[in-house]
Amino acid sequence: MEKLRIGIAGLGRLGQRHAENLAHRVPNAQLVAACSPVEQELEWARKTLGVAHCYAEYAALLAHPGLDAVFLVTPTSLHAQQIIAALQAGKHVFCEKPLSLDLEDCLKVEAEAARHPHLQVMIGFVRRFDASYRDAAYKIRAGMIGKPYLVRSQTMDLNDPGGFFVRFAASSGGIFLDCSVHDIDLARWLLDSPAPARVTATGTTVIHHGLREFGDVDNGLATLEFADGSMASFMASRTMAHGHETLTEVFGTKGRLTIGGGAQLNRVEMADHNGISHECTPDFYSRFSDAFLLEAQEFVAAALGQGKLSLKLHDATEATRVGLAMARSMRDRQAVDLL
Ligand code: NAI
Structure with missing residues (x-):
């Protein structure tokens, strides 16, 4: 079997x-090399x-002999430059979301990719690979809910009392670019890519007050109007x-379609003196592990x-463009036009 040699x-x-x-679950992939500035990670x-x-x-x-492709799971601030370097070295690129926190950099990546049409570049918007989201997209395309006109989507994380993400607030781009970027991509995908027209956003900090110094919040709300009259609303919470x-x-x-309601960890339900309950997915990976594969x-x-x-690739640029507009709308307390 032909294998793709990946670093x-x-x-x-x-x-x-x-x-x-x-290394273990993609039969036609061969993990031949790894890179990290942290020696313990390489040892792992x-x-x-x-x-x-x-x-x-x-x-x-990139100089490793015979390498076909790279997988970039590095801090977001490095994505654009690392993708461009990989393309120039003749490698296919998978890169985690978001593509970049800078619109100019997104466009530079698109331009570089256009110079290498034989190379694949994919930004990992993982939810598009989840079986439930795929089924919803299929039902929408088949006309089963008529004309879709509103997506309401939310990404809500279990509170981390240690505030892991506060340490990364300066480089994560804030709650909309880090979390809502997934929902923005979903809304565009499920509504068949209408042009984003106008954004409003706001937020509050209820637990992780350290975020304030970075202009970030631990709960954000946003609306997105599209040029064709369809709409989306988003919530993100830490x-x-x-x-x-x-x-x-x-x-x-x-x-109406609802995807992911109840956040069940599995199909077990317990009935006791407290009523009826089920366990909940603790984190994004337990929810989307199959989709990552x-x-x-x-x-x-x-x-x-x-x-x-x-x-x-342009889907990722659009997600960044809308996410940046949300961050700006929250900061300036006014709507941002995107047309
Ligand atoms: P992390 O901070 O845990 O890991 C970053 C890694 O990059 C570390 O191994 C670090 O040593 C390495 N690194 C730093 N500088 C480097 C360089 N110059 N060259 C090579 N490696 C370098 O971050 P995490 O949480 O794993 O996030 C990584 C990316 O994945 C981010 O862009 C994030 O937005 C994205 N992400 C996507 C998710 C999704 O749902 N699709 C969920 C979580 C993260």
């Missing part, structure tokens, strides 16, 4: 998950996954008491010329 950059919280998938890759070639420098990873809950509703002229499989197949990518 991964970034072995943090999510990078280790991607590395495990590439050597010991746990048997990765033979480990590099502290990204340029050395302070849920019950778990991770990604919930999306799509309203159409003949029906499927997106890796799609990327590898496309890079081997055995399939097509189901999302475009």
